[in-house]
Amino acid sequence: MRKIFSFAFLKKHFFISLLLLTSVTSSAQFQRGFQVNLLPGFLIAHREYMANMEAHTMGFEAIYSSNFTGWKQIDSNYNHLRWGTGLTYFNLGNQSLNGDVLAWHMHVEANLKTRNHFQSTLRFGSGVGYLTKPYNLESNRKNKAIGSHLNGNMQIMYKAYFKIDKENSLVLGTGITHYSNGNFKRPNLGINIAHLNIGWYHSLYIIDKPVFKPLPQLFPTNGFEFNIGIANKQIAVADTRRFTILSSSLLYYFQHNKMRNWRVGPEVFFDKTYPYELFQPSTLKSVKLAKMTEVAVKFGHEFIFGRMAIVTDLGAYVYRPNKYKKAVYFSIGFNYFFNRGIVAQTRLKSHMAVADFFYWSGGYRFSDQFLRKK
Secondary structure (H helix, E strand, C coil), X not given: CHHHHCHHHHHHHHHHHHHCCCCCCCCCCEEEEEEEEEEEEXXXXXXXXXHHHCEEEEEEEEEEEECCCCEHHHHHHCCCCEEEEEEEEEECCCCCCCCEEEEXXXXXXXXXXXXXXXXXXXXXXXXEEEECCCCECCCECCCCCECCCEEEEEEEEEEEEEECCCCEEEEXXXXXXXXXXXXXXXXXXXXXXXXXEEEEEEEEEEECCCCCECCCCCCCCCEEEEEEEEEEECCECCECCCEEEEEEEEEEEEEEECCEEEEEEEEEEECCCHHHHCCCHHHHHHCCHHHCEXXXXXXXXXXXXXXXXXXXXXEEEEECCCCCCCCEEEEEEEEEECHHHEEEEEEEEEXXXXXXXXXXXXXXXXXXXXXXXX
16 A cells, blocks of 8 residues: 555656646736745655654755746646745654655646636646665664665645735645666665645746747657767675666657647667676676667657647557566656757656656757658
């Protein structure tokens, strides 16, 4: 039962939040302000051997918050979308074992319902956190969940805004925050904090008639995307060697509407850890190409917010050296678009609820018009 609060739980509800981003409601007043939130909660042991880490937690959050972006394409297509960025602090309850975490994140809040003095949203956030008490063989060997100070984080929250006056709102909600390092350093079970949200929003200024700027054409409407990526991971707590994984993909993307693209194509990974996973470390010195190559076909989707996009992909292996990894994988992450089709990317690849690695990649998008020329 404890596994329902795992990374898989966050992924499932992430899809729900994306589907709600385009919900239609009445007109809104454009505001920019800040929020302060208390986050009382509980660190959940989603594995039995993490039971010693369970504890009551207390968090505090300070964020910049806005209900418009200033980009014409975004604010005309998304209704009552909120977004923000800020810092979160959690006391994880057991100072000697769990320590504290300080994180920076960005988030978007999809509108669920809006009334004159009320709004409910579903928030998805992601960022990076610093944990003060990771696993250490000599000083903190009982921490079985986190192996590094630096971790990625994901967050899903339901929030309700109760308008007190023109500038202030009471904010109540509940959610789950997850920290893990994507196998960059073992152990990497990750921690999950279920918590409430009790906060206050204050508008710094209200804009009755904002000036919306048009975005430049960042990439062709339909076309191809070529990527080259790199990752680095550790296999076991007892082995401190690091393994570099290379990847490449060629995807065809096509527009669903001005906010959404679909994408499909092959992806290849070169992962030397396959023989090691089968307890054959001696073969690592000369791993044959067939023993480290993964070939997959993946299908995905991206929500576009100006220069950024939230990307989710589902892949199935056509070839893999052995069945140590599941036959399908899931990846989630962000794209950042520069001009002229250049894109920078970050992804977390996982098999069901088991993280494989974080990887970073760079890519280029080009039009498919050459296929239509007579």
